Amino acid sequence: MTLKAVLCGCGAMAHGWMRALKTTPGLAEAITIVGLVDLDRSAARSLAEAFDLTDAVVGTDLDRVLEETRADLLFDVVVPVARKAVVAAGLKHGCHVLSEKPMATSLEEARELIALAETAGRIHAVVQNRRFISGIRRMRRFVESGAIGELTGVHCDFFIAPHFGGFREQMENVLLLDMAIHTFDAARFVSGKRPLSVYCLETNPAGSWYAHGASANAIFKFSDDVAFTYRGSWCAEGRRTSWESAWRLVGSKGMLTWDGEEAFEATVAGTGEGLLRGHRAIDVPPPPREEETHGHASVIADFLNAIRSGHPPETAGFDNIKSLAMVFGAIESARTGQPVAIQV
Numbered sequence: 001m002t003l004k005a006v007l008c009g010c011g012a013m014a015h016g017w018m019r020a021l022k023t024t025p026g027l028a029e030a031i032t033i034v035g036l037v038d039l040d041r042s043a044a045r046s047l048a049e050a051f052d053l054t055d056a057v058v059g060t061d062l063d064r065v066l067e068e069t070r071a072d073l074l075f076d077v078v079v080p081v082a083r084k085a086v087v088a089a090g091l092k093h094g095c096h097v098l099s100e101k102p103m104a105t106s107l108e109e110a111r112e113l114i115a116l117a118e119t120a121g122r123i124h125a126v127v128q129n130r131r132f133i134s135g136i137r138r139m140r141r142f143v144e145s146g147a148i149g150e151l152t153g154v155h156c157d158f159f160i161a162p163h164f165g166g167f168r169e170q171m172e173n174v175l176l177l178d179m180a181i182h183t184f185d186a187a188r189f190v191s192g193k194r195p196l197s198v199y200c201l202e203t204n205p206a207g208s209w210y211a212h213g214a215s216a217n218a219i220f221k222f223s224d225d226v227a228f229t230y231r232g233s234w235c236a237e238g239r240r241t242s243w244e245s246a247w248r249l250v251g252s253k254g255m256l257t258w259d260g261e262e263a264f265e266a267t268v269a270g271t272g273e274g275l276l277r278g279h280r281a282i283d284v285p286p287p288p289r290e291e292e293t294h295g296h297a298s299v300i301a302d303f304l305n306a307i308r309s310g311h312p313p314e315t316a317g318f319d320n321i322k323s324l325a326m327v328f329g330a331i332e333s334a335r336t337g338q339p340v341a342i343q344v
């Protein structure tokens with residue numbers, strides 16, 4: 001059965017959604033876009049034209065379009081400040097809702113949305129697309145295999161200088177809220193641990209073209225005494241890291257590094273004598289061929305599976321709030337200069 005979807009928020013990211021929906025086998029047949037909504041009607045119109053959606057209802061009033069189309073699904077691709085009202089409208093109309101990240105602009109808002117989804121008996125999931133990237137899943141399997149022993153530390157570096165323009169250059173805590181959430185979520189996924197507390201230094205470095213918080217340095221305590229450190233900047237000109245961060249996982253027997261692109265290196269202790277024992281390289285098993293690692297398309301497919309199977313999606317709101325809590329804990333710590341306990 002084809003599900004009817006309304007997409008709300010027809011800006012830059014909506015084009016990525018439409019490409020994923022159109023070009024991914026299985027999705028194109030399973031979902032029909034019946035409505036496009038944007039406060040700026042011309043944005044909705046141009047998305048309709050770009051993807052040949054001649055039958056879709058185009059409008060500026062989400063309630064009205066949901067009413068008219070009787071959609072099963074709402075795809076929420078609006079800017080973060082508009083998120084809560086948009087998700088709430090979708091759930092009120094009986095839609096399952098897939099939202100862009102971040103899932104809310106505060107933990108209170110996130111809790112309210114989880115409660116609304118529960119009451120409505122609908123699925124509410126978040127596009128935490130970067131946890132579906134092959135390298136992230138490969139690291140998780142490697143940690144689970146025990147090849148580097150007990151995990152003790154996860155360390156991520158993220159240094160890039162994108163000149164986006166638009167809402168990001170005006171928002172507060174831009175790196176933590178708009179980008180670091182991906183790495184925080186991935187660290188939670190890769191380690192399989194719970195975030196317990198955080199200390200964070202957030203700055204807007206000299207020369208920054210953002211209004212606030214283009215750089216953050218955070219130290220998290222995870223369960224089982226695992227340390228997670230994040231050093232990031234969105235105004236670091238020069239040779240950049242990967243968008244996935246450069247990773248170093250430290251275990252009781254050895255370490256794994258991933259450059260965020262193709263290069264994995266795993267080593268355990270060597271057999272030398274004296275101060276340093278040297279190291280011995282070990283294999284990092286390649287990803288299985290059938291793995292679902294296609295960013296947005298994988299998140300949408302997981303969302304559809306959840307609707308069909310009744311099992312929660314991997315990025316369900318009630319789980320994703322733990323990653324959001326890491327972000328808000330870091331923001332609170334940066335504001336107060338004190339470590340902050342992470343409570344969901």
Ligand SMILES: NC(=O)c1ccc[n+]([C@@H]2O[C@H](COP(=O)([O-])OP(=O)(O)OC[C@H]3O[C@@H](n4cnc5c(N)ncnc54)[C@H](O)[C@@H]3O)[C@@H](O)[C@H]2O)c1
Nearest residue numbers: 009010011012013038039040043077078079080082100101
């Ligand atoms: N998952 C990812 O990798 C990823 C990448 C980029 C952006 N995003 C997220 O996608 C979301 C949108 O980002 P973007 O870059 O497309 O922004 P954008 O500014 O290009 O587009 C947002 C659109 O939403 C519309 N809008 C705002 N409020 C609305 C409302 N109440 N009702 C209807 N339309 C409304 C705006 O008019 C605009 O056209 C953000 O939450 C962003 O963080 C995610």
